Amino acid sequence: VSRFEGVPMAPPDPILGVSEAFKADKNDLKLNLGVGAYRTEELQPYVLNVVKKAEKLMLEKGDNKEYLPIEGLAAFNKATAELLLGADNPVIKQGLVATIQSLSGTGSLRLAAAFIQRYFPEAKVIISSPTWGNHKNIFNDARVPWSEYRYYDPKTVGLDFEGMIADIEAAPEGSFVLLHGCAHNPTGIDPTPEQWEKIADVIQEKKHMPFFDVAYQGFASGSLDEDAFSVRLFVKRGMEVFVAQSYSKNLGLYSERIGAINVVCSAPDIADRVKSQLKRLARPMYSNPPIHGARIVANVVGDPTMFGEWKQEMEEMAGRIKNVRQKLYDSLSAKDQSGKDWSFILRQIGMFSYTGLNKAQSDNMTDKWHVYMTKDGRISLAGLSLAKCDYLADAIIDSFH
Numbered sequence: 001v002s003r004f005e006g007v008p009m010a011p012p013d014p015i016l017g018v019s020e021a022f023k024a025d026k027n028d029l030k031l032n033l034g035v036g037a038y039r040t041e042e043l044q045p046y047v048l049n050v051v052k053k054a055e056k057l058m059l060e061k062g063d064n065k066e067y068l069p070i071e072g073l074a075a076f077n078k079a080t081a082e083l084l085l086g087a088d089n090p091v092i093k094q095g096l097v098a099t100i101q102s103l104s105g106t107g108s109l110r111l112a113a114a115f116i117q118r119y120f121p122e123a124k125v126i127i128s129s130p131t132w133g134n135h136k137n138i139f140n141d142a143r144v145p146w147s148e149y150r151y152y153d154p155k156t157v158g159l160d161f162e163g164m165i166a167d168i169e170a171a172p173e174g175s176f177v178l179l180h181g182c183a184h185n186p187t188g189i190d191p192t193p194e195q196w197e198k199i200a201d202v203i204q205e206k207k208h209m210p211f212f213d214v215a216y217q218g219f220a221s222g223s224l225d226e227d228a229f230s231v232r233l234f235v236k237r238g239m240e241v242f243v244a245q246s247y248s249k250n251l252g253l254y255s256e257r258i259g260a261i262n263v264v265c266s267a268p269d270i271a272d273r274v275k276s277q278l279k280r281l282a283r284p285m286y287s288n289p290p291i292h293g294a295r296i297v298a299n300v301v302g303d304p305t306m307f308g309e310w311k312q313e314m315e316e317m318a319g320r321i322k323n324v325r326q327k328l329y330d331s332l333s334a335k336d337q338s339g340k341d342w343s344f345i346l347r348q349i350g351m352f353s354y355t356g357l358n359k360a361q362s363d364n365m366t367d368k369w370h371v372y373m374t375k376d377g378r379i380s381l382a383g384l385s386l387a388k389c390d391y392l393a394d395a396i397i398d399s400f401h
């Protein structure tokens with residue numbers, strides 16, 4: 001008898017499992033609005049032109065494939081901290097930022113969770129309700145206890161700001177508060193600048209540690225600086241901050257697994273010590289990160305022409321999603337006779353729209369209409385074309401009523 005007799009079949013991943021089901025569907029009406037992956041109007045994956053340009057240059061340069069240091073490619077780490085905080089941010093000049101290149105956003109979050117587990121064993125993380133499905137897995141597997149703070153208000157299809165503040169206030173002093181830097185996943189609802197100020201107030205009062213997950217910088221509004229507003233606000237207040245970054249969406253480097261964990265500390269020697277312990281955790285986890293994606297980011301950001309082209313392409317991607325939002329709203333408003341207010345679709349930002357469809361209704365979207373989405377009612381607008389908005393509107397109206 002096999003030693004693996006006791007190993008049960010794992011359930012499909014709530015997000016990536018949707019893509020598997022989509023692939024298996026033979027109906028040509030099928031639409032994949034599950035995983036947050038950008039598609040063109042022709043519903044094709046998109047490799048940014050500036051990425052192709054950088055890769056061509058890299059190939060001509062004939063770089064070697066030597067191991068990177070544990071902390072990753074220096075040119076990337078410099079570029080990523082500057083993109084996040086602004087190249088002229090004093091914390092960079094003062095050596096207060098510990099940056100480790102890691103395996104995209106997920107790997108960066110996991111490395112930070114391992115650090116929290118080792119150095120703050122009593123602390124817990126509080127995460128938004130709802131949040132990205134994988135956040136709970138990451139903290140569970142890193143053995144970091146978590147609980148939820150109120151975030152989404154189904155009544156207003158908006159932010160439950162009072163509930164959020166109350167729950168952050170009520171958390172034990174010194175908790176880690178996981179915040180989405182911009183383009184909250186799955187709700188697409190972000191705090192206003194005034195609300196970010198208040199969130200920073202309560203976190204400072206309670207001596208909590210802000211922990212930003214920045215997976216969509218530049219992709220939400222089209223502007224790298226605008227999308228970094230929340231992080232830069234907290235740093236400007238002199239707070240110590242964790243920030244995980246990803247280039248999966250904004251540079252389309254999904255499978256290159258390129259991201260970073262940044263820890264803004266209050267003194268240079270502290271940053272050095274924190275960085276040394278993050279390296280010590282990374283070495284037995286994956287030793288050192290993959291070089292290709294790091295070189296692409298470093299080359300694109302390091303060349304003013306390519307950097308400009310990247311910003312242009314980011315605006316185009318964000319723009320296409322905004323157009324699709326508007327068209328979906330128009331289709332729903334025109335077709336739905338129930339008088340339901342669909343304006344939440346226009347108020348939400350980033351890749352996703354949180355429709356409010358429950359599990360049974362989401363199942364109907366898939367079973368009857370071949371529209372693939374996550375069971376929490378989230379649809380990825382990045383997978384929607386203008387041409388398909390009418391069809392999707394029919395499916396949503398049919399599923400709601």
Ligand SMILES: Cc1ncc(COP(=O)(O)O)c(CN[C@](O)(C(=O)O)[C@@H](O)C(=O)O)c1O
Nearest residue numbers: 015035036104105106132185213215246248
């Ligand atoms: C808030 C958030 N944080 C981190 C990540 C990790 O991304 P990566 O490891 O590729 O850098 C995602 C991606 N989430 C998805 O877009 C999604 O929610 O569909 C999808 O890529 C995923 O992995 O689930 C995310 O939405």
